[in-house]
Amino acid sequence: MVLSLRLSEEETNLIKNYAKHKNTTVSQLIRDSVIQxxxxxxxxNAYKKAMAAHKKNPVTYSHQEVAKMLDLE
Incomplete structure (x- = not known):
């Protein structure tokens, strides 16, 4: 897939120089940045969902308790 992007000359130079500094291509830099x-x-979003669930039922377990529950001790 080919995408087109409008940038100012200043933005273009910044991105090109950053990619060069990171020893990568502009395409790879943009791809990685968007995916990240x-x-x-x-x-x-997963954190917010987990925190909402925790607030409804604020039960926590220590590392040792989990290991015992899973018969890892």
């Missing part, structure tokens, strides 16, 4: 942004948003 999506993953970060997904992780944040």
């Amino acid at each position: 942004r999506i993953e970060d948003e997904y992780d944040l």
